[in-house]
Amino acid sequence: MSFMEQIKKRWISNNTLLCVGLDPDLDKIPSRFREMEFPLYEFNKYIIDATYQYVCCYKPQIAYYNGVGKERDLELTIDYIHSTYPGIPVILDAKRGDIGSTAEMYVKEAFSRYKADSVTVNPYMGGDTLQPFLDQKDKATILLCRTSNPGAVDLQNLLIEGKPLYLHVAQKAANEWNKNNNIILVVGATYPDELKEIREVIGDMPFLTPGIGAQGGDVEKAVKAGTTPDGNGMIINSSRGIIYASNPGEAAKSLRDEINLYR
Amino acid sequence: MSFMEQIKKRWISNNTLLCVGLDPDLDKIPSRFREMEFPLYEFNKYIIDATYQYVCCYKPQIAYYNGVGKERDLELTIDYIHSTYPGIPVILDAKRGDIGSTAEMYVKEAFSRYKADSVTVNPYMGGDTLQPFLDQKDKATILLCRTSNPGAVDLQNLLIEGKPLYLHVAQKAANEWNKNNNIILVVGATYPDELKEIREVIGDMPFLTPGIGAQGGDVEKAVKAGTTPDGNGMIINSSRGIIYASNPGEAAKSLRDEINLYR
Numbered sequence: 001m002s003f004m005e006q007i008k009k010r011w012i013s014n015n016t017l018l019c020v021g022l023d024p025d026l027d028k029i030p031s032r033f034r035e036m037e038f039p040l041y042e043f044n045k046y047i048i049d050a051t052y053q054y055v056c057c058y059k060p061q062i063a064y065y066n067g068v069g070k071e072r073d074l075e076l077t078i079d080y081i082h083s084t085y086p087g088i089p090v091i092l093d094a095k096r097g098d099i100g101s102t103a104e105m106y107v108k109e110a111f112s113r114y115k116a117d118s119v120t121v122n123p124y125m126g127g128d129t130l131q132p133f134l135d136q137k138d139k140a141t142i143l144l145c146r147t148s149n150p151g152a153v154d155l156q157n158l159l160i161e162g163k164p165l166y167l168h169v170a171q172k173a174a175n176e177w178n179k180n181n182n183i184i185l186v187v188g189a190t191y192p193d194e195l196k197e198i199r200e201v202i203g204d205m206p207f208l209t210p211g212i213g214a215q216g217g218d219v220e221k222a223v224k225a226g227t228t229p230d231g232n233g234m235i236i237n238s239s240r241g242i243i244y245a246s247n248p249g250e251a252a253k254s255l256r257d258e259i260n261l262y263r
Numbered sequence: 264m265s266f267m268e269q270i271k272k273r274w275i276s277n278n279t280l281l282c283v284g285l286d287p288d289l290d291k292i293p294s295r296f297r298e299m300e301f302p303l304y305e306f307n308k309y310i311i312d313a314t315y316q317y318v319c320c321y322k323p324q325i326a327y328y329n330g331v332g333k334e335r336d337l338e339l340t341i342d343y344i345h346s347t348y349p350g351i352p353v354i355l356d357a358k359r360g361d362i363g364s365t366a367e368m369y370v371k372e373a374f375s376r377y378k379a380d381s382v383t384v385n386p387y388m389g390g391d392t393l394q395p396f397l398d399q400k401d402k403a404t405i406l407l408c409r410t411s412n413p414g415a416v417d418l419q420n421l422l423i424e425g426k427p428l429y430l431h432v433a434q435k436a437a438n439e440w441n442k443n444n445n446i447i448l449v450v451g452a453t454y455p456d457e458l459k460e461i462r463e464v465i466g467d468m469p470f471l472t473p474g475i476g477a478q479g480g481d482v483e484k485a486v487k488a489g490t491t492p493d494g495n496g497m498i499i500n501s502s503r504g505i506i507y508a509s510n511p512g513e514a515a516k517s518l519r520d521e522i523n524l525y526r
Contacts, residue, residue, distance in 0.1 A: 023365070063361060067368035069376055071334060095361055097385060098326065099412045099478075102286070105330035113332055122360055124387040124407060126414025144387060149362045151389025158431060160421045165428070168421060215362075 003117040003140040004182060006089040007206070010056040011232045017223075017263070018256045019091070019208070020051050021239025022060040022077060026068055028244060040065060040073035043243075045080055050249035051242065052085045054256040057117075059091040059208075059237055078114050091142060091208070091235075092116035096133075097125050103132040111139055118142055120186065120208070123169050127177055137180045145169045145198065148188025148211030166194065167201060174202040184208050187226065189217025189236070196225040204228045206235060212255070213241030219255070223262035231263035266380040266403040267445060269352040270469070273319040274495045280486075280526070281519045282354070282471070283314050284502025285323040285340060289331055291507060303328060303336035306506075308343055313512035314505065315348045317519040320380075322354040322471075322500055341377050354405060354471070354498075355379035359396075360388050366395040374402055381405055383449065383471070386432050390440055400443045408432045409461065411451025411474030429457065430464060437465040447471050450489065452480025452499070458488040467491045469498060475518070476504030482518070486525035494526035 001009075011017060024040045024047075033043045048058065058081055065074040078090050092114055096106040110119040118140035121133055133141040146156055146166040156166040166187075173183050185202065187195050189211035199207075207226050211217035219236075226234045238255055245251035264272075274280060287303045287310075296306045311321065321344055328337040341353050355377055359369040373382040381403035384396055396404040409419055409429040419429040429450075436446050448465065450458050452474035462470075470489050474480035482499075489497045501518055508514035 025368075061361075061365055061368075063359075063365045063368035063372065066329070066334075067371040067376065069334065071329075071332065095359070095385070096326075098324075098358055099410070102324055102326045105288075105324075105326035108330040109326065113330065122358070122385050122387050124385050124418055125410050125412060126417035126419070128412055128414030130414075147362070147388050149388060149391055151391030151393075154389035154435065155387055155428070155432070156389070158423045158428065160423055160428075165418070165421065165423075169418070172417065 002138040002182070003089050006087060006117065007056055007235065008232070010087060014053065014056065015260060016054055016056050016256045017232070017234045017236050017259050018055050018252060019057045019059050019235045019237040020047065020055050020242050020252060021093070021237050022047065022058055022243065023064045023239045024243060025064060038073045038076055040070045041076040044077040047243050047248050048081060048085070051252040052088060054252040055088065056235060057089045057091055059093050061093040061239070075114060078116060082115065089117035091118045091120065093120045095120050095122050095144065097122035097129055099125070099129060100132060103129050107132045107136060111136060118184070120144065127172070130177060134177060134180055134182065137182060140182050140184050142184040142186060142208050143169065143173055145173070145185040146187045146191060146194050148190045148215050148217065152188070167198065170198045170202050174205060178205070184235070186210070189222035190215055192218065192221035192225040195222060199226055204233055206233050208235045208237065210237045212236060213238045219258050220262045223259055227263055265401040265445070266352050269350060269380065270319055270498065271495070273350060277316065277319065278523065279317055279319050279519045280495070280497045280499045280522050281318050281515060282320045282322050282498045282500040283310065283318050283505050283515060284356070284500050285310065285321055285506065286327045286502045287506060288327060301336045301339055303333045304339040304343070307340040310506050310511050311344060311348070314515040315351060317515040318351065320352045320354055320498060322356050324356040324502070338377060341379060345378065352380035354381045354383065356383045358383050358385050358407065360385035360392055362388070362392060363395060366392050370395045370399060374399060381447070383407065390435070393440060397440060397443055397445065400445060403445050403447050405447040405449060405471050406432065406436055408436070408448040409450045409454060409457050411453045411478050411480065415451070430461065433461045433465050437468060441468070447498070449473070452485035453478055455481065455484035455488040458485060462489055467496055469496050471498045471500065473500045475499060476501045482521050483525045486522055490526055
């Protein structure tokens with residue numbers, strides 16, 4: 001089943017738009033994991049077992065593994081999700097973007113090596129650099145559009161013929177690049193007006209929405225601005241707010257329920 | 264010595280602007296390397312030993328290692344360059360870009376784990392995502408500006424107040440982000456008019472220029488458009504044209520000499 005089919009199914013079967021970001025920092029995880037052979041994997045397993053009922057997908061951020069040489073922990077984590085909880089797809093958050101021959105290697109990294117179901121990609125280099133990802137019909141390509149950080153305005157909000165750059169990205173994604181219906185857009189929760197503006201332009205293309213929690217995004221405003229008329233269409237990520245909670249299962253359930261209040 | 268000091272010294276001491284891209288594809292390297300324990304490293308060692316006199320730096324593209332689980336080969340390669348040929352700095356071509364906490368992990372990846380001297384970064388997410396890189400004063404941050412691929416026009420050439428996006432990036436780099444004098448811009452050889460236009464705007468900030476060789480960029484036009492008045496200011500990359508040449512040393516010498524003709 002493709003990523004798009006899996007995520008749509010999961011939104012309904014488990015009544016959840018919540019994605020948990022698996023971004024474990026070796027310095028921050030409980031000390032009992034640190035002595036283990038695969039500390040990040042063991043920590044992730046604990047988080048996954050506590051939260052799987054409440055999520056539509058998981059999103060490991062690859063920097064947390066590459067930065068400390070823990071590639072094996074990432075492989076084991078994705079394999080654990082697929083084998084233990086089939087039906088929950090995995091987004092590899094890597095924000096890749098490079099010319100064709102290199103992009104092919106990144107496709108190999110995300111889908112052959114790590115066996116993710118979807119990967120985040122940066123659009124700055126243009127359509128030809130996205131094509132190797134888009135050609136993977138069953139995988140989703142998640143394009144940065146309007147990110148959740150304060151500096152996002154530096155480039156993304158520059159006006160081109162009266163419209164901000166992020167809207168041009170959204171329109172190119174919807175009108176030119178989405179031949180396989182496998183694009184998702186990253187639109188942060190921190191700017192609900194822009195979530196709404198982009199939603200109006202692109203129809204029911206899903207959003208991956210970071211920025212809830214540590215980054216200050218408001219759940220009610222984001223959900224109301226970003227969901228499609230059927231109350232779906234969003235993958236709402238929380239990382240630190242859940243993985244470092246004293247009870248990650250409770251934190252995930254509580255955020256899922258809060259999101260559902262406004263769908 | 265900082266990356267900037269090293270590269271400036273090397274331009275003169277070895278009279279070269281050439282950078283060799285270490286992008287070894289397991290399927291394309293000679294079969295004698297493939298049976299070795301660290302095939303990409305052994306291949307790189309062969310390339311480095313043959314070309315070191317002719318280069319100002321090396322640039323491994325991380326996708327070629329991550330895609331096939333050869334992180335150790337990359338670590339060994341960078342360590343080999345530093346220990347065997349001190350004075351030749353290394354650019355890790357990774358095109359990273361993410362929010363602060365994640366960017367910190369990418370800084371760790373490039374500089375603590377791989378011990379590179381410089382890293383390529385994507386500006387789409389804005390200034391705050393660049394800061395963790397820029398804060399490393401002795402390392403250079405190499406920002407994508409006008410890339411060499413055909414699709415680069417999709418976003419980079421959109422006009423904002425009459426000026427293309429890539430010029431806005433160049434100006435922000437020169438006027439806002441370069442407090443530590445450690446920014447370099449990626450400007451492709453395939454569009455010499457744009458190399459010239461950017462050079463006029465940013466003074467003597469160095470360029471990293473891909474696009475010679477396999478991508479079709481013209482050496483004479485690129486060098487004349489992109490060098491600073493003293494004939495320096497560029498790091499001109501060639502990957503496939505050198506590493507897969509029957510005699511990589513000869514290929515590197517010949518391209519260095521061709522570049523020097525036009526400085």
